[in-house]
Amino acid sequence: MAIQDRYNEDDFDGFVQELIDRDMLDPKQTGIAKYFLDHGYDALSSKQQFVFDQAIATYTIDECKRCGMDIPWCEMMEAYDNGGYCNYCQHMMEKIEKE
Numbered sequence: 001m002a003i004q005d006r007y008n009e010d011d012f013d014g015f016v017q018e019l020i021d022r023d024m025l026d027p028k029q030t031g032i033a034k035y036f037l038d039h040g041y042d043a044l045s046s047k048q049q050f051v052f053d054q055a056i057a058t059y060t061i062d063e064c065k066r067c068g069m070d071i072p073w074c075e076m077m078e079a080y081d082n083g084g085y086c087n088y089c090q091h092m093m094e095k096i097e098k099e
């Protein structure tokens with residue numbers, strides 16, 4: 001699935017907002033990301049879309065390393081931080097570690 005197809009999914013805007021809030025994008029990417037939030041992907045020029053796609057791809061985990069599930073955007077930041085696992089697997093692994 002092309003990454004652009006997922007920009008319409010729930011919580012994608014929240015993910016972009018979090019990238020901005022956490023200062024994870026460079027100034028140029030941040031400007032484009034803010035413009036995206038206000039005006040949508042189609043309002044970006046093709047050059048801006050290219051920069052935006054690259055920025056998003058940097059922080060996107062395609063699927064969970066353990067169960068292979070697509071990571072929803074609302075879990076993406078966490079998956080990026082924990083090395084590529086969905087919430088469920090992250091939780092299961094923590095449980096296994098404790099036992």
Ligand SMILES: [Zn+2]
Nearest residue numbers: 064067086089
């Ligand atoms: Zn998983």
